[in-house]
Amino acid sequence: xxxxxTRARAAGAPVTTVVVMRLYVAGTAxxxxxxxxxxxxxxxxxxxxxxxxxxxxxxxxxxxxxADGVLxxxxxxxxxxxxxxxxxxxxxxxxxxxxxxxxxxxxxx
Amino acid sequence: xxxxLPSAARSPASLTTEAAFRDxxxxxxxxxxxxxxxxxxxxxxxxxxxxxxxxxxxxxxxxLQRSSRLVQSAFDALPGEVSVLDxxxxxxxxxxxxxxxxxxxxxxxxxxxxxxxxIAACRKVGAAERVRAxxxxxxxxxxxxxxxxxxxSEYVCRIPDGHCRFTLxxxxxxxxxxxxxxxxxxxxxxxxxxxATSGSGRAQGSRITAVARAGxxxxxxxxxxxxxxxxxxxxxxxxxxxxxxxxxxxGERMRHVYFPSDCVVSLLTVVEGRRVLxxxxxxxxxxxxxxxALGFTVSSGRALVQGTGTAVRMKSERFMQEFRRSPALxxxxxxxxxxxxxxxxxxxxxxxxxxxxxxxxxxxxxTRERTPGNEFRLTHEFLAxxxxxxxxxxxxxxxxxxxxxxxxxxxxxxxxxxxxxxxVAACSCYRQVRITG
Numbered sequence: 001x002x003x004x005x006t007r008a009r010a011a012g013a014p015v016t017t018v019v020v021m022r023l024y025v026a027g028t029a030x031x032x033x034x035x036x037x038x039x040x041x042x043x044x045x046x047x048x049x050x051x052x053x054x055x056x057x058x059x060x061x062x063x064x065x066x067a068d069g070v071l072x073x074x075x076x077x078x079x080x081x082x083x084x085x086x087x088x089x090x091x092x093x094x095x096x097x098x099x100x101x102x103x104x105x106x107x108x109x
Numbered sequence: 110x111x112x113x114l115p116s117a118a119r120s121p122a123s124l125t126t127e128a129a130f131r132d133x134x135x136x137x138x139x140x141x142x143x144x145x146x147x148x149x150x151x152x153x154x155x156x157x158x159x160x161x162x163x164x165x166x167x168x169x170x171x172x173l174q175r176s177s178r179l180v181q182s183a184f185d186a187l188p189g190e191v192s193v194l195d196x197x198x199x200x201x202x203x204x205x206x207x208x209x210x211x212x213x214x215x216x217x218x219x220x221x222x223x224x225x226x227x228i229a230a231c232r233k234v235g236a237a238e239r240v241r242a243x244x245x246x247x248x249x250x251x252x253x254x255x256x257x258x259x260x261x262s263e264y265v266c267r268i269p270d271g272h273c274r275f276t277l278x279x280x281x282x283x284x285x286x287x288x289x290x291x292x293x294x295x296x297x298x299x300x301x302x303x304x305a306t307s308g309s310g311r312a313q314g315s316r317i318t319a320v321a322r323a324g325x326x327x328x329x330x331x332x333x334x335x336x337x338x339x340x341x342x343x344x345x346x347x348x349x350x351x352x353x354x355x356x357x358x359x360g361e362r363m364r365h366v367y368f369p370s371d372c373v374v375s376l377l378t379v380v381e382g383r384r385v386l387x388x389x390x391x392x393x394x395x396x397x398x399x400x401x402a403l404g405f406t407v408s409s410g411r412a413l414v415q416g417t418g419t420a421v422r423m424k425s426e427r428f429m430q431e432f433r434r435s436p437a438l439x440x441x442x443x444x445x446x447x448x449x450x451x452x453x454x455x456x457x458x459x460x461x462x463x464x465x466x467x468x469x470x471x472x473x474x475x476t477r478e479r480t481p482g483n484e485f486r487l488t489h490e491f492l493a494x495x496x497x498x499x500x501x502x503x504x505x506x507x508x509x510x511x512x513x514x515x516x517x518x519x520x521x522x523x524x525x526x527x528x529x530x531x532x533v534a535a536c537s538c539y540r541q542v543r544i545t546g
Contacts, residue, residue: 028176029153029169058154058163065156065163072143073154073163088142089151 019051019101020079024070027059031090035074038091046103076100127167134166190220190294196253196287198228207294218266218273218294219245227292236383238266240413241353243490245277247521252281252290263297263351326370327421328394329441337435344431345421350374350414352486356397357408365422366398372418373479375495376453377411385411386460387495389453390472392416392479395445401425402432402442415491416480448542455538465498466506467536472496473516474532474539477525484524510534 023039025032036055043051058065058073068077077086078101085100098104134155138144146152153169156162165173184191185205193202200223203211211220219242221230231246241264248260260279265272275296282289330338350356350372357363359379367374369392376389376397388410391397397412406425423431432438459468472495476485492503507518515531517524525531532539 026154026163026165026169028173029165030172031151031153031169058156059165062156062161062163066158066161071140071156071158072138072146072152074152086142088140089146089149092151 017050017081019047019081021051021101022054022056022068022077022079024056024058024065024068024073024075024077026073027057032074034090034092035076038094039076039097042091042094042097042101046098047101078102130167190296192223192292193282194227194249194253194290194292196289197226198249198253198290199226200224201289210294214268214273217268218264218275219277220294235267236379236385237355237358237411238264240491240494241265241355243488244353244486245279247488249279249290249292251521252279253288255281255283255288257281263354264294265355326393326419327368327396329396329445330368330421332441333435333437337437340435341423341431341438344423344427346423348420348422350418350420352414352417354414356412356414357410359410360407362406363398363401363408363425365424366396366401366428367412367420367422368396369393369420369479370418371416371479371481372414372420373416373476375413375415377413377494379411385494386497387472388456389449390475390479391449394479395449396442398425398428399442399446399449401429402439402446415487415495416476416485418480452542455542459536459538460497463536463538464506465496465502466509467534468496469503469506470510470515470531470535471539473523473525474528474535475542477528478543484522486522488521 021039023035025035039053043053056064056068058070065071065073070077072088074090075086075088076091076097078084081102085102087097087100091097134147135144137155137158138147143152150168152166154163154165157164181202184202187204188206190207190210191204192200192207195201200221203223207220208222210218211222214220219227219230219234221227227249228246231242231249234242241262245260245262245264248257248262251257252260258281262277263274264277265274267273273296275294278293278295280291280293282291330341333341345368348367350367350369356365356367356374371393373390373392374397375387376391377385378388379385391412398408400409432442459471463471469492472492473485477483489500489503492507493500496503507516507523510516510531511518513530513534515525515527515534517526
């Protein structure tokens with residue numbers, strides 16, 4: 001039985017977009033650990049569960065990094081929604097991370 | 110947690126100085142954002158397109174080595190003996206106490222060094238430790254397979270200056286998708302000895318209550334007149350007997366006699382120092398060490414606990430005094446010795462004439478009537494020793510009983526589903542030696 005269109009849907013209410021990201025790290029090296037912590041803090045605060053994060057350890061999976069065109073770690077790649085973008089380093093600069101994720105910089109207090 | 114860096118992450122050998130290394134990075138990394146992060150010290154590794162591997166930057170390498178050393182130092186500072194095994198059971202990390210034990214006892218008691226395999230070590234133990242080591246290996250496999258989080262077992266091994274008793278705890282660790290196991294060994298020999306010699310007033314009171322409770326479940330003790338039983342109580346102490354524990358070894362002095370409450374002990378005959386065969390099974394209907402009453406102080410075979418539970422025990426000298434003093438105890442003991450002889454006789458005939466399937470059914474029923482539960486922890490190897498057959502024979506017999514829905518057989522445990530059906534499947538010997546009904 002076809003689902004009934006609700007008023008909200010018919011009015012084109014915004015649908016939550018899931019941000020898909022991939023973070024390339026080098027094991028438990030210091031900048032990699034910082035990058036994971038910084039990104040998780042940002043996601044927890046601004047994306048509220050509307051995200052998917054994959055962490056790739058380049059020491060274990062170097063081929064994966066090379067195939068994805070990643071030359072340095074830590075490196076964050078936003079896969080979707082387009083446009084794709086990336087941020088290099090330990091992600092301590094919250095503004096540049098939010099900009100890469102397509103979130104308004106004004107969100108930063 | 111690994112103290113070594115991944116081999117793929119070491120610097121190229123040709124780049125000996127830091128300046129040369131930085132030049133190499135600048136040639137590889139051309140993007141502005143990458144270079145900026147590199148100059149700001151925010152990078153950990155650079156991919157080497159020539160080899161396809163990740164090269165750790167010197168700062169990251171130094172930091173990882175520092176943290177590895179810190180982990181190793183913390184590990185070494187732990188008072189217990191600790192080691193880490195990889196998914197294949199190979200020892201990848203040990204602490205100082207573990208290494209000291211291994212060095213002092215030359216690999217005894219599963220004290221193996223880094224690089225050796227724990228499961229292989231369990232197979233290499235002597236005949237006296239084989240059953241316990243097989244149980245430990247099975248527990249480790251379960252933990253590494255993720256089937257259980259924790260496995261704990263008591264382990265007794267022979268060391269040059271006597272016996273060493275310890276508790277082995279194996280805990281699963283999930284790291285990078287692969288499972289590891291943390292093995293800790295706690296030496297309990299001293300604690301056991303201290304507990305055996307302590308005797309404060311309050312402890313004494315609760316001890317007697319515990320003895321009375323445990324002793325009452327033993328039929329041999331329960332059959333004694335109240336006066337004799339009360340006198341025996343003062344010399345009895347409650348003990349927990351754990352699966353795999355050896356109470357007596359052939360030719361060794363029997364220090365205690367044991368009256369099981371809800372544990373089961375196998376009497377094994379050791380042939381040529383390594384092959385074993387079960388000749389009798391003792392539970393709450395009897396005792397271990399009855400040979401003392403015949404004037405012998407050493408054991409003729411091995412007594413192996415095969416069902417964990419409680420028992421009460423008494424020092425051999427004290428038992429002999431009571432035996433001489435109490436006619437009721439003498440009568441009870443003679444009756445039990447006769448029943449045990451009957452059981453041993455039927456076992457001998459049964460091993461010769463009956464099929465493995467019927468023997469397995471009999472053995473399970475005999476174990477069932479001596480333990481409180483329906484489920485027994487048993488490995489193939491253990492059952493093969495009990496029944497005197499090869500492991501393949503146990504598999505066939507257990508599968509046949511399972512097909513008839515009489516038992517459920519899973520790795521390391523058997524559950525009786527249909528007691529009456531199993532009695533039909535068992536050989537006639539069971540009806541001759543059963544202790545209930």
